[in-house]
Amino acid sequence: MLQDPNSNASFSYVIYHPQSGQCIQVSNDKKDMFMGNCSNSGRWTHDNDSTPIRMSSTGLCLKTSGEGLMPSLSTDCFGPQSSWRAISNTKLHLATITQDGKSLCLQVENSNSSKIVTNSCICTDGAPTCLEDTQSQWFELVETNTL
Structure with missing residues (x-):
């Protein structure tokens, strides 16, 4: 359960991956990110598109490190590599922009x-000719008020 109508806890987000039914978790040393059970996942804050996604417990921001690399948690929350927005017609791609203007999306490395x-x-422009499977890049911020 992610939302409890009887809870007095403030709302935050989990980063949910619909294909796997799991959420992003962060290792204790804050160096690794991986998929895991949503009830144990990190809680995040996000004000709106093109703003940082911050870990609620630390205030550190999710930041892209480059193509094919694991994102990191950083104190640098103001650069374009730390500004995230939901893109594509489905709004199921969380993307940031690299220093050279390229969109990078969160993705599960492989099955x-x-x-x-x-x-x-991949396939975020709505072109009907795109035949690639985009589900590995489907992530969404889901509101929660459970601890």
Whole structure:
């Protein structure tokens, strides 16, 4: 349960991956991100599109490190690599912009891995000719008020 009508806790978000039914978790040392049970996942804040996604417990921001690399948690919350927005017609791609203007999306590394990376966003322009499977890049911020 992610929302409890009887809870007095403030709202935050989990970063949910619909294909797997899991959420992004962060290791205790804050160096690794991986998919795991949503009840144990990190809680995040996000004001609106093109703003940082911050870990509620630390205030550190989710930041892209480059294509094919795991995102990191950083104190640098004001650069374009720390500004995230939902893109595509479905709004199921969370993307940031690299220093050279390229959109990178959160992605599960592969079907045999729970590791999170950022890669070039695929099929986000709504073109009906795109035949690639985009589900590995489907992530959404889901509001929660449970602890």
